[in-house]
Amino acid sequence: MSEFDVSERVASVPPSGIRKFFELAEERDDVVSLGVGEPDFTAPxxxxxxxxxxxxxxxxxxxxxxxxxxxxxxxxxxxxxxxxxxxxxxxxxxxxxxxxxxxxxxxxxxxxxxxxxxxxxxxxxxxxxxxxxxxxxxxxxxxxxxxxxxxxxxxxxxxxxxxxxxxxxxxxxxxxxxxxxxxxxxxxxxxxxxxxxxxxxxxxxxxxxxxxxxxxxxxxxxxxxxxxxxxxxxxxxxxxxxxxxxxxxxxxxxxxxxxxxxxxxxxxxxxxxxxxxxxxxCDEEVTSMCAQYDRRRRFVLARFREMGVECPEATGAFYLFPEAPGGDAEAFAEGLLEAEGVAMVPGDAFGAGGAGHLRVSYATGMDDLRTAMDRLERFLDNH
Amino acid sequence: MDRDELLDLLSEDARTPVADLARMLDADEETVRAELDALEAEGVVRGYRAVVDPGRTADERVEAVVELDVTLDRETSYEDIARRLTKFDEVVGLRLVSGDYDFAVDVEADSMREVSRFVSDQIAPVPEVTKTVTHFVMQTYKEAGIAFEDGEDDDRLSVTP
Structure with missing residues (x-):
């Protein structure tokens, strides 16, 4: 296969850091993903x-x-x-x-x-x-x-x-x-x-x-x-x-x-x-989705607090950005994915200041959030 | 504690554990438990029931919606008639409605014959009732805000930016 002559400008930009984690998560079919950057709701x-x-x-x-x-x-x-x-x-x-x-x-x-x-x-x-x-x-x-x-x-x-x-x-x-x-x-x-x-x-x-x-x-x-x-x-x-x-x-x-x-x-x-x-x-649908995100946010924040996971009180979007227990976000995320099938994205993927943190998306139904938090708790107990 | 929000949560999923209700409401469990007791004691919350899709059970029970016309007089009000009708176990729902008839009655029994007999023997003879129209339910597609279908697929990728 010939090596195509790609522009230097494009070649110098690395692929998204999220990609690697996506591939790891896609290998399993029992994953509860808190790695999704889009709503779990469908359009109104x-x-x-x-x-x-x-x-x-x-x-x-x-x-x-x-x-x-x-x-x-x-x-x-x-x-x-x-x-x-x-x-x-x-x-x-x-x-x-x-x-x-x-x-x-x-x-x-x-x-x-x-x-x-x-x-x-x-x-x-x-x-x-x-x-x-x-x-x-x-x-x-x-x-x-x-x-x-x-x-x-x-x-x-x-x-x-x-x-x-x-x-x-x-x-x-x-x-x-x-x-x-x-x-x-x-x-x-x-x-x-x-x-x-x-x-x-x-x-x-x-x-x-x-x-x-x-x-x-x-x-x-x-x-x-x-x-x-x-x-x-x-x-x-x-x-x-x-x-x-x-x-x-x-x-x-x-x-x-x-x-x-x-x-x-x-x-x-x-x-x-x-x-x-x-x-x-569709204002009403927006209000309703927003109310549900907020409940999930409070739920996950409370579970983090109870587990001793340090997390700044995030008040917007549908993400939390807790500290990765142990400090190495990538190692933690990979360990958690492997042991418990829960996907969170290492903060390093989001540039400077993200190291040592995990992005946790709560754009996921309550049942999955509960499962993910239970599994996270078990993982923390065992490690 | 925001009572309306607690009611919203219960209306969505009455089986949510108290601990999770507390987490979602940013309250402690004791407060939530007390509020639940109060809601029940005050008759705000009248019960907690599963929403069952009858099409997916072996149950052959029959449901009907009965339109009811009544006449009132000085001694008899809608409430009086309603009070009598609610006593019947077969009446599972009863509402006073605007429009062409007065009451919409949800009737449930083991067979069409039983529903028919109930309407003709128990409801029609009530002195204030002047007319009944019985609609047997053929299929339920949605109840209590829950659609009886397979739902929409979550085809999102597992990790996205």
Whole structure:
């Protein structure tokens, strides 16, 4: 077999650290997985029905590059709940998942060599996205003792002041951390002082269990330098429909749309119809899913406490990020998987600051959570 | 302790152990136990039952929904009639409804003949009852919020970012 000449830029980016663990978990069929980064619920029936209906009506063509007018208007109305005000004409872009939108932002807003400060532990796509765009990732490791919230000290110490851009995600994957207004104000002040563009991934905004979600873009002087990302995957359990969006100043969204129109053309049409109905009619389902996540969160936190597993009080998304007993997360996760068939993801996979921790997803039914906690307890007793 | 949330949890799964209810509610077990006792004592929680799919049991019991028209007079109210009807074991559900008829009665017995006999011998002769329409249940697809189907597959990958 010939060795194909892959670009250096791609070859230099390692495959996702999660992959290895996925393969280990797939080898067994009795695994109770707390390693899943998507909801266990299915999309609300009304939204699915809207998708079916759109197919029945033969709506199988492209939409406008930026997404259907109706959907952008509905998104503009929706984000008002986070004190955000965007013009559906030129400040909102509908994409194939929030992931596409984030990739577009790196490509459209970074120049080669630009420093991009990435708050970590983080979702696995930011660093490769920055590298694919030819920019330079600067890890900003948050700390367990801060509950994995971002502080100006951490920003200062990691050299973020010299960056052009800051990427943050709260509520956070993988730590479940959220940030309140006060914390975000300090970050916003840092961003203004050092003239940073901010990419704020708020895909888990609805899954905030204590207090209200605050968008950094709603703080004074931040709207003009921030692009906000959100989507339907987490709150509406629509991961496979691949639909997200970005909101930001017209020139940023315009630049992102330039890349989008030549690559994606438009986000999936069927999914856009489902999303419109989701926004209009599915608030109750979101509330109900959110309430169930919150109960599971409290359940797992209580079990951790009883077992003596140290875990910061995570108040968002559907993840907990406990310390790995013994300190070596990878060894612990592999041992637990082998002995008890419970999958948790070693925190190292999520970048700096993740070592020694495990990502535990509670996007899993109560029965499985109970089983997983019982098995974890047995494993801890035996080791 | 949030009573509504406890009721939500019980409505979803009444078999949840008290220890788990306490964990989910961020309360201690004693508090939860006391609240459960209070809910029962106050008649807020009237019972805990399994939701059985009759199509998957050997049980041949027959269910019917009976529409009931009644007339009221100065001495007789809906409550009076309801009180009489609830006494029958065959009446497993009884609701006063709006619309074309007055009561919707769920009747259960061992055979169609028994249901028919019960309606004609016990319900129809009640003086206030002016009309009955009996609908035998042919198939139940959903009850108490639980659909009687195989459910949807969880086809998620075991580990995803």
């Amino acid at each position: 029936w009304r939204a699915r029905e809207a998708a079916i209906d759109s197919l029945e009506r033969g709506r199988t063509s492209y939409t406008a590059n930026r997404g259907t007018r109706e959907l952008r208007e509905e998104i503009a109305r929706y984000v008002e709940r986070f004190d955000l005000d965007y013009d559906p004409d030129d400040e909102i872009l509908v994409t194939a998942g929030a992931s596409e939108a984030i990739d577009l932002a790196f490509r459209a807003l970074c120049d080669p060599g630009d420093g991009v400060a990435i708050v970590q532990p983080s979702y696995v796509s930011y660093v490769p996205g920055v590298q694919f765009a030819g920019a330079e990732p600067i890890p900003v490791p948050t700390r367990a003792e801060d509950g994995f919230a971002l502080t100006p000290e951490v920003l200062e110490r990691s050299g973020a002041a010299d960056a052009e851009m800051l990427v943050l995600c709260y509520p956070n994957n993988p730590t479940g951390a959220t940030m309140d207004r006060e914390g975000l104000e300090a970050v916003a002040a840092f961003a203004r002082e050092h003239d940073l563009t901010v990419l704020s991934d708020e895909i888990y905004a609805e899954l905030t269990y204590e207090g209200e979600h605050v968008s950094i873009a709603s703080l004074p002087g931040m709207r003009e330098r921030t692009v906000v990302f959100n989507g339907f995957s987490k709150a509406y359990a629509m991961t496979g429909l691949r639909l997200g969006y970005a909101c930001g100043p017209a020139d940023a969204i315009g630049a992102m749309n330039r890349v989008h129109q030549y690559t994606m053309l438009s986000a999936p049409t069927t999914a856009q119809h489902a999303a419109l109905t989701a926004l209009r009619e």
